[in-house]
Amino acid sequence: MRPANASLLGTTTFRLALSYLGIFTVSAVALLVLVSWSTTMFIEWQVQETVEAEATGLSEVYRDRDLVGLSEIIGHRVRQDLDARATYLLMGLDGHVLAGNLRAWPPEVGSQVGWARFHIMPTGGLGPGAEVMAQVYELADGYRLLVGRSLADARRVKSAINRALGWGLALTILLGVVGGYFTSRHMLQRVDQMSRTAKSIFGGDMSQRMVLSGTDDEFDSLAESFNEMMDELERLLEGIRTVSDNIAHDLRTPLNRLRSRIDLVLLGPPDCEKYHRTLEETLAEADNLLATFSAILTISHAESSARLESFQPVDLSQLASDAAELYEPLAEEKEVTLTCGVEPGLTVKGDRHLLFQAIANLVDNAVKYTPAHGSVTLAVSSLLEPGMVDLVVTDSGPGIPEESRDRVLDRFVRLDATRTTPGNGLGLSLVKAVARLHGARLMLGDAHPGLEVRLRFVHAKD
Amino acid sequence: MRILLIEDDSEAAAYMVKGLREAGHVIDHAATGTDGLFLATSERWDAMIIDRMLPGLDGLAIIQAIRAAGNTTPVLVLSALGKVDDRVRGLKAGGDDYLVKPYAFAELLARIEALSRRVSAVQPETRLKVEDLEMDLLARSVTRGGHVVDLQPREFRLLEYLMRHAGQVVTRTMLLENVWEYHFDPQTNLIDVHISRLRQKVDKDFDPPLIQTVRGAGYTLRAAR
Numbered sequence: 001m002r003p004a005n006a007s008l009l010g011t012t013t014f015r016l017a018l019s020y021l022g023i024f025t026v027s028a029v030a031l032l033v034l035v036s037w038s039t040t041m042f043i044e045w046q047v048q049e050t051v052e053a054e055a056t057g058l059s060e061v062y063r064d065r066d067l068v069g070l071s072e073i074i075g076h077r078v079r080q081d082l083d084a085r086a087t088y089l090l091m092g093l094d095g096h097v098l099a100g101n102l103r104a105w106p107p108e109v110g111s112q113v114g115w116a117r118f119h120i121m122p123t124g125g126l127g128p129g130a131e132v133m134a135q136v137y138e139l140a141d142g143y144r145l146l147v148g149r150s151l152a153d154a155r156r157v158k159s160a161i162n163r164a165l166g167w168g169l170a171l172t173i174l175l176g177v178v179g180g181y182f183t184s185r186h187m188l189q190r191v192d193q194m195s196r197t198a199k200s201i202f203g204g205d206m207s208q209r210m211v212l213s214g215t216d217d218e219f220d221s222l223a224e225s226f227n228e229m230m231d232e233l234e235r236l237l238e239g240i241r242t243v244s245d246n247i248a249h250d251l252r253t254p255l256n257r258l259r260s261r262i263d264l265v266l267l268g269p270p271d272c273e274k275y276h277r278t279l280e281e282t283l284a285e286a287d288n289l290l291a292t293f294s295a296i297l298t299i300s301h302a303e304s305s306a307r308l309e310s311f312q313p314v315d316l317s318q319l320a321s322d323a324a325e326l327y328e329p330l331a332e333e334k335e336v337t338l339t340c341g342v343e344p345g346l347t348v349k350g351d352r353h354l355l356f357q358a359i360a361n362l363v364d365n366a367v368k369y370t371p372a373h374g375s376v377t378l379a380v381s382s383l384l385e386p387g388m389v390d391l392v393v394t395d396s397g398p399g400i401p402e403e404s405r406d407r408v409l410d411r412f413v414r415l416d417a418t419r420t421t422p423g424n425g426l427g428l429s430l431v432k433a434v435a436r437l438h439g440a441r442l443m444l445g446d447a448h449p450g451l452e453v454r455l456r457f458v459h460a461k462d
Numbered sequence: 463m464r465i466l467l468i469e470d471d472s473e474a475a476a477y478m479v480k481g482l483r484e485a486g487h488v489i490d491h492a493a494t495g496t497d498g499l500f501l502a503t504s505e506r507w508d509a510m511i512i513d514r515m516l517p518g519l520d521g522l523a524i525i526q527a528i529r530a531a532g533n534t535t536p537v538l539v540l541s542a543l544g545k546v547d548d549r550v551r552g553l554k555a556g557g558d559d560y561l562v563k564p565y566a567f568a569e570l571l572a573r574i575e576a577l578s579r580r581v582s583a584v585q586p587e588t589r590l591k592v593e594d595l596e597m598d599l600l601a602r603s604v605t606r607g608g609h610v611v612d613l614q615p616r617e618f619r620l621l622e623y624l625m626r627h628a629g630q631v632v633t634r635t636m637l638l639e640n641v642w643e644y645h646f647d648p649q650t651n652l653i654d655v656h657i658s659r660l661r662q663k664v665d666k667d668f669d670p671p672l673i674q675t676v677r678g679a680g681y682t683l684r685a686a687r
Contacts, residue, residue, distance in 0.1 A: 290564055295647065326642060360648060
């Protein structure tokens with residue numbers, strides 16, 4: 001990422017602002033030209049109308065009262081026209097002026113008849129005077145009449161409009177550039193902030209999160225997604241770390257036991273039968289280790305997987321019945337009654353094998369911790385909560401005190417401090433991981449006496 | 463049995479070669495994917511054991527290649543990848559069985575021997591017979607020495623699997639996978655309890671006992687010597 005100020009002009013936002021400004025300027029100029037042109041046209045058209053009306057009036061006077069009357073009227077009108085907008089000239093063949101407010105026939109008009117434009121000398125005599133629009137008539141006996149009107153007003157309006165529009169344009173461009181600069185600087189600051197956060201996460205500080213501005217804009221939603229991603233990542237990394245810690249702690253002990261057992265036998269005198277016995281014990285220990293190891297892997301797999309797209313509808317009722325059937329002989333051997341009350345055909349979305357493993361772990365635990373003549377119940381029902389499927393395993397064993405219920409879900413936790421019952425302390429944490437993967441709620445409760453474990457799944461109706 | 467082993471880990475390969483030879487099999491070993499493919503296609507084998515991750519050519523690619531060539535030799539896939547989807551991928555590529563590392567040698571031996579039996583029994587059988595134990599697959603009835611043995615459906619399937627692999631060792635995992643059709647680790651000796659129930663019905667009142675425990679491996683169905 002580039003430093004903020006050096007690259008400001010090169011940012012996407014600024015380039016975008018500039019190109020919008022360009023388009024806006026071009027259209028503003030086009031609009032200006034159009035407005036100025038149409039205003040001029042409108043004023044000139046008005047002048048033309050006025051001149052025409054006046055000329056018509058004068059020609060009527062000429063028809064009724066001849067040259068004398070015409071001269072009088074022109075003289076009268078010139079006197080009345082105080083702001084000197086109108087121009088009249090009645091001139092004889094030899095060039096002498098009969099009436100009017102021009103000293104001589106304007107050379108720009110010459111001998112043409114009809115509409116003409118010319119400039120009159122201002123009284124000061126400097127520079128070109130106001131432009132006049134005039135109509136020229138040929139009268140009898142070579143007399144010529146010129147009736148005109150100054151276009152100075154039209155010019156003034158036009159230049160006023162042009163000036164106003166020009167200033168407006170300049171202001172627009174200025175605001176555009178300044179606005180673009182500040183907008184892009186603002187955006188760049190946020191992008192820079194994000195990039196700094198990302199860098200410090202790279203640097204190893206996994207707890208860093210993007211700062212939200214609270215405006216709920218696109219940057220906030222980007223930052224939110226990023227933060228969610230980081231939470232998930234952190235959770236996964238934490239999981240990996242826990243697994244490696246656990247492997248270090250809980251596999252080291254049995255591995256060490258394994259090693260010292262072999263060591264001890266090798267120290268003694270060679271004895272074939274002793275060797276054989278030790279090897280058998282070692283093999284059993286190794287098998288246990290492998291089982292623990294694969295349980296850890298299954299848990300981490302369940303914990304790290306996203307809810308898979310490939311999840312299929314699974315008949316939870318069938319899984320529960322199968323598990324009950326599978327564990328029934330074991331329960332019988334332990335003189336525990338295993339009853340199974342399953343509402344048929346309830347499906348959830350998931351991984352069949354992982355779900356079965358979870359149910360098996362629950363039933364296994366229940367049978368294991370229930371004393372002889374006790375009972376274990378496995379039930380699947382959709383009636384407890386609408387849209388949900390509950391799988392409940394209840395036993396009549398010692399139960400779990402309320403304060404320990406959260407703790408037993410962690411890895412390698414066994415409440416039985418003497419560790420006389422077989423097991424690796426991973427059973428419930430696997431259930432927890434499978435529940436999380438399937439979006440199910442895991443609840444531990446009291447069965448008075450005994451433990452009630454409830455898994456609440458979303459019912460997958462087809 | 464002539465078995466081809468394609469495995470790049472020389473120590474693991476030496477261990478397997480030794481064990482399989484002691485079990486009476488003829489075994490050839492290839493250490494790379496390319497050598498393995500060459501041996502697999504150029505000679506006739508009764509079974510192949512193929513490691514999934516190999517230098518040169520991936521194990522699954524070898525299986526796909528030999529299957530594409532119309533070779534139906536049973537293949538056992540060995541892999542360190544043990545998730546259900548990995549297993550499915552391995553079987554989809556044309557593997558007949560999938561064994562996750564680390565494994566017990568007894569498991570490998572039992573599975574490879576079960577595989578060779580699977581090919582020989584492709585045509586559907588209607589009756590199975592071991593000594594005086596008879597199973598009628600159509601009527602779903604079992605008799606021992608002429609006496610009817612009453613079995614639950616699951617017990618029937620368990621006995622059927624044992625009978626189909628009579629004389630071979632079947633492991634507890636194989637029973638779970640094939641009789642119950644779940645891949646999972648039972649934390650207790652579940653299968654042993656089921657077997658002991660079956661023994662009550664099949665062996666208790668008869669002689670000789672047919673269901674034998676093979677230490678460190680599993681079970682086998684045959685007359686005790």
